[in-house]
Amino acid sequence: MSNILITGGGGYVGSLLTPYLIQKGHKVTVLDLFIYGEDVLQKNNNLKVVKGDIRNEDLISKITKNQDIVIHLACISNDPSFELNPNLGKSINLDAFRPLVEQSVSNNVKKFIYASSSSVYGIKKERDVNELMSLEPLTDYSKYKADCEKILLDYQSDKFIVTILRPATVCGYAPRQRLDVVVNILTNLAYHNREIKIFGGSQLRPNIHINDMVKSYEVIINAEDNKIDGQIFNVGYDNKSVKEIAKIVKSELGDDIKFLTEKTNDNRSYHISSHKIQNTLGFSPDFNINDAAKDLKIAFDEKKLKNPLNNEFYFNIKRMQSINLK
Numbered sequence: 001m002s003n004i005l006i007t008g009g010g011g012y013v014g015s016l017l018t019p020y021l022i023q024k025g026h027k028v029t030v031l032d033l034f035i036y037g038e039d040v041l042q043k044n045n046n047l048k049v050v051k052g053d054i055r056n057e058d059l060i061s062k063i064t065k066n067q068d069i070v071i072h073l074a075c076i077s078n079d080p081s082f083e084l085n086p087n088l089g090k091s092i093n094l095d096a097f098r099p100l101v102e103q104s105v106s107n108n109v110k111k112f113i114y115a116s117s118s119s120v121y122g123i124k125k126e127r128d129v130n131e132l133m134s135l136e137p138l139t140d141y142s143k144y145k146a147d148c149e150k151i152l153l154d155y156q157s158d159k160f161i162v163t164i165l166r167p168a169t170v171c172g173y174a175p176r177q178r179l180d181v182v183v184n185i186l187t188n189l190a191y192h193n194r195e196i197k198i199f200g201g202s203q204l205r206p207n208i209h210i211n212d213m214v215k216s217y218e219v220i221i222n223a224e225d226n227k228i229d230g231q232i233f234n235v236g237y238d239n240k241s242v243k244e245i246a247k248i249v250k251s252e253l254g255d256d257i258k259f260l261t262e263k264t265n266d267n268r269s270y271h272i273s274s275h276k277i278q279n280t281l282g283f284s285p286d287f288n289i290n291d292a293a294k295d296l297k298i299a300f301d302e303k304k305l306k307n308p309l310n311n312e313f314y315f316n317i318k319r320m321q322s323i324n325l326k
């Protein structure tokens with residue numbers, strides 16, 4: 001069992017990944033600013049929580065000591081929220097990255113797993129975009145993801161195993177909920193307004209259920225070094241157009257739901273292949289978009305989420321605007 005540092009462990013993915021890895025017997029340290037709330041992780045003897053900033057190099061040099069694995073999730077996620085304050089985004093998503101990697105190397109971390117994004121591919125006409133295809137990132141968020149991938153690969157060695165995941169858009173319920181990602185947006189609107197506004201509609205988006213996202217990190221943790229070292233893996237299934245996603249949501253939430261179509265200037269459209277992670281590591285998903293919509297419906301029914309249409313904690317842009325982080 002390993003000592004694992006998760007940066008951003010209080011975020012959407014981290015809030016499920018952290019208890020999952022503890023339950024598997026690991027000792028987890030979470031470093032997070034807890035921008036989206038502090039009560040997302042339950043106390044546990046095998047969990048250490050540090051509220052802090054990944055840009056604090058002194059903290060990073062201390063917190064990477066005695067860690068076997070670093071999973072780097074902390075980020076100003078979501079393309080539009082990145083445009084709020086370009087300097088802030090750059091300082092967190094790019095500038096803080098090299099010091100984190102260097103301190104991990106100095107402190108003998110054995111494995112570093114980086115959450116990149118499948119948005120690094122930009123708009124692609126080809127179907128089944130694989131890890132060898134060119135990157136055409138369209139936004140600063142995606143460009144910095146691509147830059148960090150390159151930085152990380154420079155530090156790869158026998159003693160420092162590096163792996164990059166390029167996840168699709170994550171969907172489903174988690175203790176720290178995001179309702180600003182496509183499946184979750186549409187499910188929230190369908191449940192509460194009985195009407196889904198579809199922006200564009202024909203853009204293709206790959207999706208991954210949050211439980212599968214979490215499982216994919218475990219698969220990397222347990223993999224033999226020679227299968228993952230210096231490797232990049234897409235992690236995304238359910239390549240669907242936004243319109244198709246809306247139809248799936250409707251099928252889970254009720255026939256009465258109406259569709260309204262509007263224009264969009266967010267034309268990111270890509271169809272990714274996740275054959276590599278399946279063929280190399282035997283990873284395949286257990287859940288799909290229907291499950292994500294169902295899980296969210298249950299969370300809404302059980303009133304687990306407070307004021308889901310407007311609560312800034314579920315919407316990265318709104319929250320970032322309101323806290324004015326420097």
Ligand SMILES: NC(=O)c1ccc[n+]([C@@H]2O[C@H](COP(=O)([O-])OP(=O)(O)OC[C@H]3O[C@@H](n4cnc5c(N)ncnc54)[C@H](O)[C@@H]3O)[C@@H](O)[C@H]2O)c1
Binds near residue numbers: 032077117118176181
């Ligand atoms: N959710 C998705 O659909 C998706 C898709 C592809 C890639 N990813 C990547 O996966 C990772 C996790 O995504 P998520 O959806 O959980 O994001 P999230 O926004 O929910 O979580 C990010 C966490 O990082 C923390 N954070 C931000 N800046 C920090 C700083 N300077 N210091 C310390 N903590 C800081 C936030 O408080 C938050 O808890 C991100 O790197 C994201 O880019 C996510």
